[in-house]
Amino acid sequence: MSFPWAEQYTPKHPFMRWMDERLPLPRLVYNSVGKGYPVPRNLNYAWNFGVLAGLALVIQIVTGIVLAMHYNANADTAFASTEHIMRNVNSGWFLRYLHANGASFFFIVTYLHIFRGLYYGSYKAPREMVWMLGLVIFLLMMATAFMGYVLPWGQMSFWGAQVITGLFGAIPLVGEPIQTWLVGGFAPDQATLTRFFSLHYLLPFVIAGVIILHIWALHIPGSNNPTGVDVKSPQDTVPFHPYYTAKDGFGAGVALIGLALLTFFAPNLLGHADNYIPANPLSTPAHIVPEWYFWPFYAILRAFTVDFILPAKLWGVIAMFGSILILFLLPWLDKSPVRSGSYRPTFRIFFIVWLVALALLFVAGGKPAEEPWVMISQVATIYYFAFFLIILPILSMVEKTLPLPNSISESVLGNKANDGTAAAAPAAAE
Amino acid sequence: MVRILGFLVGLGFCGVAAWSLLWGAISAIKEPVEKPAEYAFHREPEPVSYSFDGPFGRYDNQQLQRGFQVYREVCAACHGLHFVAFRNLSEIGYSEAEVRAIAAQWPIEVPSLNEATGEPATRPAIPSDRFPEPYANEVAARAANSNAFPPDLSLIVKAREGGAPYIESLLMGYQDPPADLPESARPGVGLHYNPYFANLNLAMPSPITADGQVTYAPGNPAPTRQQMAHDVSAFLAWAAEPRADERKNMGLVVLIFLIFATVLAYLSYQNIWHAKKNEGE
Numbered sequence: 001m002s003f004p005w006a007e008q009y010t011p012k013h014p015f016m017r018w019m020d021e022r023l024p025l026p027r028l029v030y031n032s033v034g035k036g037y038p039v040p041r042n043l044n045y046a047w048n049f050g051v052l053a054g055l056a057l058v059i060q061i062v063t064g065i066v067l068a069m070h071y072n073a074n075a076d077t078a079f080a081s082t083e084h085i086m087r088n089v090n091s092g093w094f095l096r097y098l099h100a101n102g103a104s105f106f107f108i109v110t111y112l113h114i115f116r117g118l119y120y121g122s123y124k125a126p127r128e129m130v131w132m133l134g135l136v137i138f139l140l141m142m143a144t145a146f147m148g149y150v151l152p153w154g155q156m157s158f159w160g161a162q163v164i165t166g167l168f169g170a171i172p173l174v175g176e177p178i179q180t181w182l183v184g185g186f187a188p189d190q191a192t193l194t195r196f197f198s199l200h201y202l203l204p205f206v207i208a209g210v211i212i213l214h215i216w217a218l219h220i221p222g223s224n225n226p227t228g229v230d231v232k233s234p235q236d237t238v239p240f241h242p243y244y245t246a247k248d249g250f251g252a253g254v255a256l257i258g259l260a261l262l263t264f265f266a267p268n269l270l271g272h273a274d275n276y277i278p279a280n281p282l283s284t285p286a287h288i289v290p291e292w293y294f295w296p297f298y299a300i301l302r303a304f305t306v307d308f309i310l311p312a313k314l315w316g317v318i319a320m321f322g323s324i325l326i327l328f329l330l331p332w333l334d335k336s337p338v339r340s341g342s343y344r345p346t347f348r349i350f351f352i353v354w355l356v357a358l359a360l361l362f363v364a365g366g367k368p369a370e371e372p373w374v375m376i377s378q379v380a381t382i383y384y385f386a387f388f389l390i391i392l393p394i395l396s397m398v399e400k401t402l403p404l405p406n407s408i409s410e411s412v413l414g415n416k417a418n419d420g421t422a423a424a425a426p427a428a429a430e
Numbered sequence: 431m432v433r434i435l436g437f438l439v440g441l442g443f444c445g446v447a448a449w450s451l452l453w454g455a456i457s458a459i460k461e462p463v464e465k466p467a468e469y470a471f472h473r474e475p476e477p478v479s480y481s482f483d484g485p486f487g488r489y490d491n492q493q494l495q496r497g498f499q500v501y502r503e504v505c506a507a508c509h510g511l512h513f514v515a516f517r518n519l520s521e522i523g524y525s526e527a528e529v530r531a532i533a534a535q536w537p538i539e540v541p542s543l544n545e546a547t548g549e550p551a552t553r554p555a556i557p558s559d560r561f562p563e564p565y566a567n568e569v570a571a572r573a574a575n576s577n578a579f580p581p582d583l584s585l586i587v588k589a590r591e592g593g594a595p596y597i598e599s600l601l602m603g604y605q606d607p608p609a610d611l612p613e614s615a616r617p618g619v620g621l622h623y624n625p626y627f628a629n630l631n632l633a634m635p636s637p638i639t640a641d642g643q644v645t646y647a648p649g650n651p652a653p654t655r656q657q658m659a660h661d662v663s664a665f666l667a668w669a670a671e672p673r674a675d676e677r678k679n680m681g682l683v684v685l686i687f688l689i690f691a692t693v694l695a696y697l698s699y700q701n702i703w704h705a706k707k708n709e710g711e
Contacts, residue, residue, distance in 0.1 A: 041706060083513045083585070086673070093673040094680070238706060246699040253692030260688055264681025265485045268588060276589035276670075277581075286628070305450045315446050322443065332432040371458055378451035382444045389440025393433040413709060 003222065005234040007035045032219065038237035039244055040225035042412050046120070047223070047244075048251035049113035054211065055252055056106035059259075061204050063099040071151065073197035075190045078153035079278040097267040098259075103145050104270045105259045107293035110138065119351060121339030122224040128331040129217040135327055137210050142294070144203040147196040149291055150188070154275035159288045161188040161196070167301070167320075170313040187281060227411050228339025229404055236408035287368045295365025296358055297323060299377035300384070302369050319381065326388050333388060336396035343402040350391050357383040468615040471608065473625040475592040475599040480664055485682070488675050489668050491523035496646055497665025498522065500658050503644050504637050505583060506537075508575065511561040513584035514669050520557075521672060529557050538562040576620035578633030587663070587670040594667040599626045601659040604636035638662075 009030040011017040020027055030036045070089050072081035085092035114134070117123055123131035146164060150157045165188070169179040184191025222231060231237055238244075262269065270292055274285045290298055297320050304315035326333075341348045357380040364377035405411035481490040498519065501511070516533040520526065539552035540559050555562060564580075565571035571579050587593050603626040607616055611630075617623045621631040641654045651657050668674075 080513070087513060087518075093677060097677075242702050243706070246695070246702045250692065250695040250699045253688060253695045257685065257688045257692060260681060260684050264677055264684065267677070273589055273591050276585045303447055303450060306446075306453045308446050308449050312450070319443055319447070322439075326436070326439070329432055329436060333436050335433075371454070371463065375451060375454050375458070378447050378454065381447045382451070385440050385443040385447070389436045390444070393437060 002031065002036065002219070003038050003231060003234075003237065005237075006031070006038050007239060009034075009036055032215065033245070034241045035239040037219065037222075037240040038231070038234075039223050039240050040231055040236060040408050041238045041243075042225050042227065042408050043223065043244070043247075044226050045251065046112070046116040046226075048248055048255075049109045049116060051248040052109040052251060052255050053106065053113055055255070056102060056109055057204065057207060057211070059102045060099060060106060061208075063095050063102060064201070064204065067095050067099055068201060071197075073151070073194050075153060075193050075279075078151065078193060082152040094263075097263050100271065101259060101262045101267060103148065103291075104262070104293065105255070106141065107145070109255065110141065111293075114138070115355070119341040119348075120224055120226060121228050121334075121336075121341065123331050124334070124336075124339050125331065126221045127218070127224065130214060131331060132328055133210055133214040133217055135324065137207055137214060139324065140203055140207045140210065144200060144207065145291065145293065147200040147203075149275075150193065150196050151200060152275060153193060153279045155277045155279055155283075155285050156272045156275040156288070158188055158279035158281065159285055160290055161192060163288055164290070165192075167317045170311065170317045172314070224339065225408060226340060226342060227405055227408060228343065229406075229408055229411070232407045233409065289366055292362070292366060295363075296361035297365070299361040299365035299373075300381050302365075302374065303377045303381040305374060305378075319385075323384060326385070330388060330392075334392040334396050336399065336401070338401045338404065343404055344399060345402065346399045347392075347395060350387060350395065353383065354387045357387070466614075467612045468630055471611060471615065471625050471630055472628070473599075473603070475596040475626060476602075478595040478598050478660070478663075480594060480660075480667065482664070482667065482674060485678055488678070489522070490664070492650065493661050493664050494522040494668050495524070496650055496653075496658075497661035497663070497668075499646070500638075500644050500662040501583070501665055502532075504658075505662065506561075506564065508564055508571075508580040508634075510563045510580075510582045511584050511669060512563065512582045513560070514672075515558060515560045516555060517557040518672060522668065526557075533557050533559060536562065538564060576633055578620075580634070583666055583669065585670050587667045589670075594663040596626065597666055598659045598663040600624060601636075601638055601663070602656065603627075 009020070009024075009027045011020045011026070016026060019025070027036075067085065070081065070085045070092060072078055074081075082096070085096050087093075089095070117131065117134070146160070150161045161183075165179055165183050168182060169175045171178060180186060183189075184195060222237075225231075272289065272291075289295075300323050301316040301320040304312045304319060306312055308315065310318075336344065336347070338344055341351055360376050360380040361384065364373040364380065367373040481487055481493065516529055516536075519529050519532060524532065533555040536555045540555045540562050542551050542553045543549070544551040565574065568579055581589075587597060590596050592599075603624045604622060605624070607623040611623075615630050617631040621633055622635050623631055638655050638658050641652070643655075644653050644658055646653045
């Protein structure tokens, strides 16, 4: 499970020896996030986000469990119980604002974690399982967040649930029965709220389970690194503890300052005013928008406006789910033997354009379905799919990559034979 | 194989999206969508500043009490304050005796039961009661307000884009419709023109009509229309977010702690890596 030079766990205290022979839990921790896990020495700050996502999940579970002690999953009283938490429960406002902004925090660090994986080719062999398990986590997060947003039973909760479950109604023949089955009726109501609450409580623990698999799969080949070059010698690695525990501690501090600024000084910045109006099935809000972290996918959904063999709505639904599902094939679409984007100059340009397209989808998804936003999301949607399905497969066959360093330690320390001229190598890795 | 299939799927998605784009562009050129003329008359909230703006801003209890007075004497006739209890008034500086008196003298009594007969009855409010609803139900509210339903005000500042400045602008924004206003946007019967309201016309008549409509206690600013609108908007901001001061106080302490902890974490990170970082030199 690790490199041959990994430090071995040797219990010193007799109790730890006793424990190690019966339940080697300390050994597991030692080998996973302790001295026994050798990690490339050249990881940059982009490698902080995995740990931060784990931290976000812990924050969400802890605040969520306490909120559930005060929340009332009943269509008549859910909104009032949320206000009860905000006004009467001791520090209830803190729990709720931390939970709501914690969800945004979770998505921010997860998106950055995914971008890092894309740029440095962390999805490539031998880490395909790590990548695919990560996508499963991402999908579970989206389901959990969507159902959580429904729980306060405000206007946007209700109409968001109506619109998103309505997507299943676009499926030919079986669409409407599936929608009715999901919602538990013909429109979101009591049955919807209780099942969403139940699943919203369950799924985070499923996520925790898949995270264990994600880390397990990661620890087989070990972490990727900014050069994308495999670890070759003990010189290439440092033990996870204390080197990366210290770095992650600093990263967590910076991230928590951001989360605290949001939670304490702009708690409703990322929310929507309409969700402070109790759900009213008879009054449709002027603009129904999901939470910001769904905007790119909402923009893709709405980019398909013209029927073509299939109805436009169905195209939108297929493309929206497809935009994530195609990522499962990414390790086989991009066959370039070079992992890191730092050594693939052409890839880097296309990747930056992809980031711009995604940013446009983010903006367009939050706007009403009017011009020019529809056309902007159509152009960005075309590029989004073209990047993964057309550009990357061709690019990985034809591109000219830069020479890779012989090893991680060479890229960090410079090639001694070159008399210090190799200072350029670490610069390229940044 | 995956790549060939992916290529075809990619061409499919891109083709259909391009087809949508083409038709969108054609229709945008042939029949450009013009925004309704009403858009030109709609106005964004005026920039107004309050004592509670920003991380260091706090509620001003004097102002909140004046705002509460405006709510009690003007707004409460039609608008409820469902999530606020009389006891909460002690948080804006009223004494226990004052709170008890305010509750007991509230013009609308709290629904209860006749102890002897079990018939529905009412009783004077006590501090633990929430503010009583001004109407028995939505039908009664609509019947009394030309079929408009006066919204509850306990969350109004958070439930409207623009917050407190929007409320203040709306209260001060009633005016005669401009001469060039299209016929379709003119106020109908029982509606009133107000450019800050989303569709320009609302059922609520201007509630704050004249200077001195409410008499402030000595030592307070003169109750001009502007002052009353400002005070009641501040009061409603408090009603929507009564824990804001506590939140900002706690936020500053948390930030100081986090910055301190992060600096320590950074120093220990530098310390631990010191030897490794200098290995190459």
